[in-house]
Amino acid sequence: MSTSATAKVPAPEKPGTPPAYGALDRYFKISERGSSLPREIRGGFATFFAMAYIIVLNPIILGSAKDMYGHQLDNGQLVTATALTAAFTTLLMGVIGNVPIALAAGLGVNTVVALQLAPRMTWPDAMGMVVLAGFVVMLLVASGLRERVMNAVPLGLRKGISIGIGLFIMLIGLVDSGFVSRIPDAAHTTVPLQLGADGHLNGWPVLVFVLGVLLTLALIVRKVPGAILISIVAMTVVAVVINAVAHIPSWGLTTPKWPGNPVSTPDFGLIGKVSLFGGFDRVGVLTGILFVFTVLLSCFFDAMGTIMGVGDEAKLTDAQGQMPGIGKVLFVDGIAVAAGGASSSSATTCFVESTAGVGEGARTGFANVVTGALFAVALFLTPVATMVPSQAATPALVAVGFLIMSGAVKEIDWADYTIAVPAFVTMLMMPFTYSITNGIGMGFITFVALRLSAGRGREVPVAMYVVAAVFAFYYLMPALGLT
Numbered sequence: 001m002s003t004s005a006t007a008k009v010p011a012p013e014k015p016g017t018p019p020a021y022g023a024l025d026r027y028f029k030i031s032e033r034g035s036s037l038p039r040e041i042r043g044g045f046a047t048f049f050a051m052a053y054i055i056v057l058n059p060i061i062l063g064s065a066k067d068m069y070g071h072q073l074d075n076g077q078l079v080t081a082t083a084l085t086a087a088f089t090t091l092l093m094g095v096i097g098n099v100p101i102a103l104a105a106g107l108g109v110n111t112v113v114a115l116q117l118a119p120r121m122t123w124p125d126a127m128g129m130v131v132l133a134g135f136v137v138m139l140l141v142a143s144g145l146r147e148r149v150m151n152a153v154p155l156g157l158r159k160g161i162s163i164g165i166g167l168f169i170m171l172i173g174l175v176d177s178g179f180v181s182r183i184p185d186a187a188h189t190t191v192p193l194q195l196g197a198d199g200h201l202n203g204w205p206v207l208v209f210v211l212g213v214l215l216t217l218a219l220i221v222r223k224v225p226g227a228i229l230i231s232i233v234a235m236t237v238v239a240v241v242i243n244a245v246a247h248i249p250s251w252g253l254t255t256p257k258w259p260g261n262p263v264s265t266p267d268f269g270l271i272g273k274v275s276l277f278g279g280f281d282r283v284g285v286l287t288g289i290l291f292v293f294t295v296l297l298s299c300f301f302d303a304m305g306t307i308m309g310v311g312d313e314a315k316l317t318d319a320q321g322q323m324p325g326i327g328k329v330l331f332v333d334g335i336a337v338a339a340g341g342a343s344s345s346s347a348t349t350c351f352v353e354s355t356a357g358v359g360e361g362a363r364t365g366f367a368n369v370v371t372g373a374l375f376a377v378a379l380f381l382t383p384v385a386t387m388v389p390s391q392a393a394t395p396a397l398v399a400v401g402f403l404i405m406s407g408a409v410k411e412i413d414w415a416d417y418t419i420a421v422p423a424f425v426t427m428l429m430m431p432f433t434y435s436i437t438n439g440i441g442m443g444f445i446t447f448v449a450l451r452l453s454a455g456r457g458r459e460v461p462v463a464m465y466v467v468a469a470v471f472a473f474y475y476l477m478p479a480l481g482l483t
Contacts, residue, residue: 028098028364033316035363038225040100043362044370046229047102048385049393050356053176055378056253056386058082058105062346065114067123068282073270073344079382080266081345087375089336089348094368097329100357101310102371103336106349108435109298113346117279117291125279127341129288132276133295134338134347140300141330145463150304150330151322152461156416157447158308158321159408160423164430164439165309166408169352170401171431173394177209178252204242205251205391208235212395220359220399228360228396235392251389259383266379270344290482295337297474298437299347303333305436306350313404314358352436356396359403418454422447441471 025031030040059078066072086104093101109130117126140146153161174180179201180193196202201210212235219227239256242248248255280288307330311323318324333350340348357367378385414420426443430436448468451460 024366028366030364030366033363035361037366039361040364040366041370042226042229043100043357043360043367045374046232046360046396047100047354047357047362047367048371048374049229049232049388050353050396051102051104051351052378052385052388053253053390053393054086054104054107055079055083055382057107058110058345061110062114065118067118067126068121071123073123074267077267077270078345080268080379081270081343083375083378083382084266084268084271085340085343085345085348087372087379089332089339090368090375091372092335093329093332094365094372097332098325098365099311099316099329100314100362100364100367101307101329101350101354102357102368103333103348104351104375105340105345106299106302106347108302108437109295109349110346112294112298116294121279121282122275123344124273124275125282127274127344127346128276129279129291130295130341130347131274131338132292133299134334134336134341136292136296137300137334137337138331141327141334146300146330147327149463149467150308150326152463153308154419154447155321156412156419156423157426157443158312159411160426160443161305161440162309162312162408163405163423164427165305165352165355165436166401166404167427168401168430168434168436168439169355169397171434173397173401176252176390177394178203178206178391179209204246204248205239205389208239208242208389209391209395211235211238212392213398216395216399226360228356228399231395232388232393235395236388239389239392251391254386254389256387256389256392259387262381262384264380264382272342273344274342290477295347297470299337299349301437301440303350305440306352306354307333309352309404310350310354310358312408313355314363316363353397355400355404359396359400418447418450418456421450441474444468445471
């Protein structure tokens with residue numbers, strides 16, 4: 001966010017304030033980054049509540065698919081694997097990367113694993129492909145190539161990525177809450193979305209979401225500390241009361257009801273069930289490489305966009321839009337991809353919902369320690385962790401989406417069409433294709449094409465040419481018969 005948006009972000013601590021937390025403050029640089037321990041804790045809680053749905057959703061996506069022999073993964077084991085991997089990788093990112101970017105099983109990548117990889121091999125084979133993609137990511141980081149790609153992105157295009165993420169997470173909030181929904185194909189219309197479930201706003205769950213958005217924005221306008229977390233907790237209580245009185249038939253993935261048995265026993269049966277190279281025996285070397293490439297591309301650029309967006313929002317970037325210490329962050333992300341495959345929870349990646357914690361003032365990895373600890377607790381208290389309905393958590397995404405967009409849109413040079421148009425394409429393609437990777441890919445290709453057409457090809461970094469070519473090949477794969 002821009003420095004002029006003083007009403008949107010908690011004010012930094014006063015210069016010269018002595019560190020209040022000793023070694024903890026020095027290690028995580030809490031005071032140095034203008035934060036405080038209460039803000040980091042609130043941020044950690046807000047991020048967890050905003051992304052806790054993954055504990056339920058990832059098992060549904062993976063558990064509904066079958067491998068080539070008709071085998072399905074056990075739902076209870078998937079819940080354990082998802083929560084465990086999220087806890088481990090989020091803690092690792094906090095302690096090593098020292099950024100408030102939480103990680104969990106990536107949506108989109110898990111669909112690729114479930115629908116493209118698993119049906120043509122065994123589940124251990126499919127997860128082995130994910131582990132290999134993680135190893136490749138780590139090699140790219142170790143070689144410096146991944147950081148060079150990120151640094152090659154022009155500042156204006158970086159801002160476009162941030163805005164696109166803001167619009168994308170706002171759309172995620174609207175969809176997950178039921179405020180907007182997909183119009184079924186049976187309607188025979190080219191219009192993709194509609195208001196509510198039938199063109200109208202009906203039902204108590206949607207009302208909870210609307211009240212949550214208004215409450216969140218009102219608290220932010222009044223600069224109330226903990227605005228996002230207060231809203232999530234308050235609307236969860238409201239939802240629990242409404243559900244108890246009105247007996248709502250469906251809230252979506254989670255029902256706001258105190259569970260009869262809040263304690264669950266984790267089942268670690270899927271951990272380590274991986275075959276690194278078995279998939280190549282099933283589908284052949286070329287197809288296997290393309291499968292790894294598909295997983296790699298999604299993980300690589302989804303994380304890149306999220307790191308850029310969250311880092312910019314948390315003011316962890318310099319004047320050129322680059323983040324000091326980015327190498328550690330990128331390497332942990334590579335470890336996370338491999339860890340997700342090793343646990344059979346699919347590729348783990350940076351979650352854009354981390355912006356909910358940043359909106360609460362989180363600026364350091366200590367927020368991640370809190371979020372990771374909550375995921376660890378969720379291993380044993382999954383019924384409690386998943387009782388927060390999306391209608392209570394998603395207002396945070398709508399509010400933060402606005403904050404991200406309003407801060408970055410002024411920093412794009414709209415007079416230079418060779419940067420303004422690619423930024424425009426990037427920011428719109430993310431929500432319209434429901435993919436950070438697609439937004440980045442189309443924006444990069446447009447940037448290279450326009451700079452060349454304007455006779456400014458020498459101004460384009462070599463890394464941008466390479467990445468644009470990789471994306472062009474990726475989009476042409478179906479036409480070339482390579483999918």
